[in-house]
Amino acid sequence: MLIFMLAFGLFTTIIVFNKPLTSLTKAKEEFLPSSESSLLFAWPLTAKADSTYVVQVNVFVRNATNIPLLNKKVHLNTTLGTIKDNDRETDKAGKATFVVNSDSPGLAELSAIVNNQVQLKQKVSVKFE
Numbered sequence: 001m002l003i004f005m006l007a008f009g010l011f012t013t014i015i016v017f018n019k020p021l022t023s024l025t026k027a028k029e030e031f032l033p034s035s036e037s038s039l040l041f042a043w044p045l046t047a048k049a050d051s052t053y054v055v056q057v058n059v060f061v062r063n064a065t066n067i068p069l070l071n072k073k074v075h076l077n078t079t080l081g082t083i084k085d086n087d088r089e090t091d092k093a094g095k096a097t098f099v100v101n102s103d104s105p106g107l108a109e110l111s112a113i114v115n116n117q118v119q120l121k122q123k124v125s126v127k128f129e
Contacts, residue, residue, distance in 0.1 A: 030063055030065070030067060031063070031069065032063055032064070033061050033062070033063065033069055033072055033114040033115065033117075033118045034062055034063050034064040034118075035118050035119060035120050035121045036064075036121055037062040037063065037064055037065075037066050038059065038060060038061045038062050038112075038114065038118075038120050038122070039058075039059070039060040039062070039122060040057070040058075040059050040060075040110065040111075040112055040120055040122045040123065040124050041057070041058045041059075041060075041124065042055050042056070042057045042058075042100070042110060042124045042126050043055065043056055044126075045124075045125070045126055045127065046126070046127045046128075046129065047101070047102075047126060047127070047128055047129075048128070048129065049102050049103060049104055049105040049106075049128035049129055050103060051082075051101050051102065051103035052101070053101060054099045054100065054101045055099070055100045055101065055126050056097065056098075056099060057076060057083075057097070057098040057099070057100055057110055057124070058095055058096070058097050058098075059074045059076065059088075059090075059095070059096045059097075059098070059112045059114075059120070060093070060094050060095050061074060061090045061094045061095075061096070061114050062094055067094075068090070068092070068093050068094025068095075069090060069094050070090060070091065070092050070094065071089050071090060072089065072090045072094070072096075072114050072115055073087060073088075073089055073114070073115050073116070074087070074088050074089070074090060074096040074112055074113070074114055075087050075112065075113045075114075075116065076088075076096075076098045076100075076110060076111075076112050077110070077111045077112070077113070078100055078108045078109065078110050079107075079108055079109045080102055080104060080106045080107065080108035080109075080128065081100050081101055081102030081103075081104070081108050081126075081128060082100065082101055082102065083098055083099070083100050084098070084099045084100075084101075085098070086098065100126065102128040104128065105128050105129050106127075106128055107125055107126070107127050107128075108125065108126045108127075108128060109123055109124075109125050110123060110124045110125070110126065111123045
């Protein structure tokens with residue numbers, strides 16, 4: 001009887017959990033940001049360097065299948081100028097919006113990091129004149 005119960009338990013476990021154990025324990029890929037699929041936009045690409053003229057920067061965080069990701073922390077970096085609140089969370093469209101300005105002329109390179117781990121491959125340059 002004991003052998004029957006063990007065999008039945010093993011059979012039931014195999015049928016119910018027909019997936020490898022690693023697929024049950026791994027983080028779902030649908031919630032992982034993709035550095036290739038995520039997007040970085042800035043507008044306008046040329047702005048006055050008087051610290052009152054602002055450039056709007058939008059970061060769209062997507063997974064590998066282009067699905068927007070909600071509540072992801074985005075950190076924006078720039079080589080020139082000032083970012084108002086450079087840490088934001090994405091909304092339901094996967095979008096985080098930033099404002100950049102500069103009182104010095106030059107070229108600002110903007111880059112973004114998601115969840116302090118994923119560096120977006122795309123970068124944007126804004127010219128302040």
